Amino acid sequence: MIKKIKDERTIVSNKMIYLQQVKQNNMSEVLGRIWQYRQASRVELVERTGLTSGTLTNLTHELIEMNVLRENESISGNVGRRRVMLGFDPRVYRIIGLDIGRTALEIVVMDLNGEILQSIERDMSGCKGPEEYFRIITPIVNEVKKGLEAEGCKILGLGAGIPGPIDYDQGTLLAPPNFPGWEGYPVQRVLEEQCGLVTLIDDDARTSAMAERWYGLGKSSQNLVFVTMGVGIGGGVVSGGAIVRGANGLSGQVGHMTIVQDGKMCDCGNRGCWETVGSIPGILSRWAQGGTIEEFQAAIKRREPEALQCLDKTISYMETALVNIQNLYDPEVIVLGGRLYPLLSDSMDSLKPRFQSRLYAFAKDRLRIESSTFGTSQGAVGAAALLLNFLLSEPVRLLSLTEG
Amino acid sequence: MIKKIKDERTIVSNKMIYLQQVKQNNMSEVLGRIWQYRQASRVELVERTGLTSGTLTNLTHELIEMNVLRENESISGNVGRRRVMLGFDPRVYRIIGLDIGRTALEIVVMDLNGEILQSIERDMSGCKGPEEYFRIITPIVNEVKKGLEAEGCKILGLGAGIPGPIDYDQGTLLAPPNFPGWEGYPVQRVLEEQCGLVTLIDDDARTSAMAERWYGLGKSSQNLVFVTMGVGIGGGVVSGGAIVRGANGLSGQVGHMTIVQDGKMCDCGNRGCWETVGSIPGILSRWAQGGTIEEFQAAIKRREPEALQCLDKTISYMETALVNIQNLYDPEVIVLGGRLYPLLSDSMDSLKPRFQSRLYAFAKDRLRIESSTFGTSQGAVGAAALLLNFLLSEPVRLLSLTEG
Known part of the structure; x- marks a missing residue:
């Protein structure tokens, strides 16, 4: 008897998870299309995603309410009609990208259109081990964060690129060559705790590739x-x-x-x-x-x-x-x-x-x-791209983390 | 006015495509799980896929009707209950795998459980160019096909591995080294026309990898x-x-x-x-x-x-x-x-x-x-795996091609 109730509960809860998943997939599809074409009308989005007009209207309404998308000025369509174009809203959400290098540190702030709004560099030569690094990183990130919040911005999260290889399960560094003291250091957890932001980390060569994938070639x-x-x-x-x-x-x-x-x-x-x-x-x-x-x-x-x-x-x-x-x-x-x-x-x-x-x-x-494309800022821009990638693939999850 | 009607039609037709796509994804998910675990009960499938019990029952009913799945003997569950397990049905559908090598030819017939039911080899050394090859390949495949149909079997399709590289858009060979006369030859079209089967081709190293991916390690x-x-x-x-x-x-x-x-x-x-x-x-x-x-x-x-x-x-x-x-x-x-x-x-x-x-x-x-895993039969088994891969990823599409 207990078994049976449990089974039914599982089914109900699975169904809810499934519906959330469908919403996530649909939102991801819509955001991906808009990113690809820079902007798109609702009619174009219906044609390209296969969503119904009603579903699309609900999704875009929600995304506009959350300041992820905005309606851009109408432009004339090819049949002479004027259409409202949807694009990413560059006014509210910010992404922070951090590149932790062996001799230098760079922090960038980007908007949802991929513009670099702010860039801070620090020479780190002579700096030894993660504790010394974080005595410099944490105050800078927190100051940037405070400044953005004072302007009324919301921070989607923090991406960090570091010399790999990385243990993705643990969020730690695995034996990085020429980078003494970092082996096993919990970079992801420390950043998350000290800066209070959703944090993703990756190997700096991968963040550089992500910069090209989302913002460059x-x-x-x-x-x-x-x-x-x-x-x-x-x-x-x-x-x-x-x-x-x-x-x-x-x-x-x-x-x-x-x-x-x-x-x-x-x-x-x-x-x-x-x-x-x-x-x-x-x-x-x-x-x-x-x-x-x-x-x-x-x-x-x-x-x-x-x-x-x-x-x-x-x-x-x-x-x-x-x-x-x-x-x-x-x-x-x-x-x-x-x-x-x-x-x-x-x-x-x-x-x-x-x-x-x-x-x-x-x-x-x-x-x-x-x-x-981004010269010396490649790693930091790509670290920010980790969060953009998260937003475009799992929007419901990331936005609920950011709003919560 | 005409524009408006057209828009609505587009939406309706998009919605139908979308529903077919949802069905395809769900079926793919179910078949993938069953392949992974060899067999699974409906309750397990509901738990693992997040589908509702009703949707799952409909999908599996259809797959059983089409002889893709079958109900295996009940086995006792861990709480002492007996459950009906779903597995692939090895009785009706067959896949033909063909390996076209520089010195040899192999044809295998496989069932949906991945068992090799038949294997035919031919020494091709001295054979020059595609025409000579096809004078040998076509009669063998057609004889195998006739034999299978006489037994009441249905053929899901034919997979062929050949020395690459391959032009996937054209279904032709691109400059295969040490394989004179094959450059630009439309292998896929010729096989399809001469054997009347859904045909997929790939580089023989890739089919070998596919053999491991689906049937081996x-x-x-x-x-x-x-x-x-x-x-x-x-x-x-x-x-x-x-x-x-x-x-x-x-x-x-x-x-x-x-x-x-x-x-x-x-x-x-x-x-x-x-x-x-x-x-x-x-x-x-x-x-x-x-x-x-x-x-x-x-x-x-x-x-x-x-x-x-x-x-x-x-x-x-x-x-x-x-x-x-x-x-x-x-x-x-x-x-x-x-x-x-x-x-x-x-x-x-x-x-x-x-x-x-x-x-x-x-x-x-x-x-x-x-x-x-499969020694000299690796390429032919892998060629068959191309069709299994198609079935598991786009079941609605492949089955409609086969049934049509």
Whole structure:
């Protein structure tokens, strides 16, 4: 008897969950379409989503009430009628993006149209371990938050990019190379507690890929690989519009593919990794004269043969790595960024045709290599994109967290 | 006025499409759960899918009527009650899987439980070009089809695996290396016309991956990479349970990652590809004595130093390639197969610890390398899996095609 009642209750509660799920899916569909086209009329949304006009009107009404969408000025349609266009409302909701780097910190504030409203940078070189970092991060985020709230804004949440790999279940860092003291540190929980915001974290190469996916080149490319080159070399993979993490959060570790067979040991455990020869320390270790990356750059400018030779070899390793990335992931575009990239970008004109000549003949004209859209702000913008992605995929859930 | 009526019609027709879509999604959910657990009671299905008991009863009734599902003998539940379990019905529907290889052909007939009921092989060495192939393929498939129909069976469709890459829009082959005469050949259309069956085609490395995903190791691993080694080296990637094709159908071309920096030219356009050193022709080109793969195998058995040295180098290239695959895709399991694999499998005991020692310390215990489940039938079984995948994801559509 008790069993029976329990069964019925389960069914009722499942039905409620199911209806919430249907609403979430419908809202996600509507928001996704509006994001894709920047704005859309209700008639267009009905046509494109297959929702009934009544359902659509209810959903958009709710989203306008919540300041997620707004009605933009009417524009004339192709039959001479004037239509009300729906777009994201940039006035109320804010997203905070945080990029925690090995030598620098950046915080951006973005609106729901993807505009960067505010950007704060801090030099962190010399700063050791998470406690020192958070003595700087927490006050800045809380000040930004206070300022936004004073303006009447609501904060959708905080996204943070950090050097990976990440334990996604625990919200902690897993053995990040060259980032001592962070192993096992509960970044997500600490941020959530100290800033009181919905918080998402991800590997900084993945947040960089997310920046392209939602705010940059990804608007037209649903398959892309972001490669970030600096002290390390990382990758973020977007496939069919979704970020790919892999079974252990290690997908896209392009810096740790072996480029030099029987090459030298890497911190990751592998040998001859691209990172061991192609990152900033990798280049400097191969530069006969030795010095800092700034000195190397100056030597390139002076066209010193040893430096030029080292640069040539760097580009040749990069060419091989990019061909491998293309042949394994088959993205529409490979996007390059990171602190090292500006130094290499002059060589891209010579690299691109060599890269293309090594691809399948029928596909080579379709493939592209591009520079990152947001330069040094890529990681922070992408961290904000984590929240946009959450809003577009699970709007009911995120908005209930924010409103609660 | 006309505009208005048109709008209303659009809405009505959209609503019907939408309801069909909802039914398709619900049916897909139900079939997916039953596949996952082999069988399930209606109560379990209600709990796991969130559907109402009424909707579930209607859906399963329809699927039983169509001979997709059947009620299996009641078994005692954990509270002593007896429940009717739903499972796939293996009696009526059949799937035909076809593997078109460079030197052999295989056709399998499978039921909806994934049992191989029939298997036909043909040696195709010496056979040149698609016309010659189809003079053999078409009569065999049509005979199999006639036999099945005479038994009262219905054929869900025909899946075919062929050496890729494939133009998925056109259903043709794109420049398959070592497979002269097939470029641009409309394999899918020819099969469909000559056999009168719903036909899906895919790259043979992808069908091999699909065989694991649906009938083999993929039951517990939603992220896997299948590597097939023979005359060529190919890869099929399953991520989150779905096959990954990439922007140009070229995802997973693991044989065409550069393993030897500045190595020799490959047919694909790249240099130093794994395939140039690790495939059957690649191995033979490095074997000082020279000969066929059978002679190489015999020399290994006799423990001839030159052959052993060549094998060692082959394993070392493979080790590097597998580390790269692991670091780029992060699958739960890498599955190895193909005609060359049996020759290399004795060396796996020494390769595995070397492979593991090159991975991130925290993840190395979670990663696995396994042998393919279906040996030489892998491609044909996987070709059948293309249809199973279609049934589980778009049941309404496939069943209406089959019934029509």
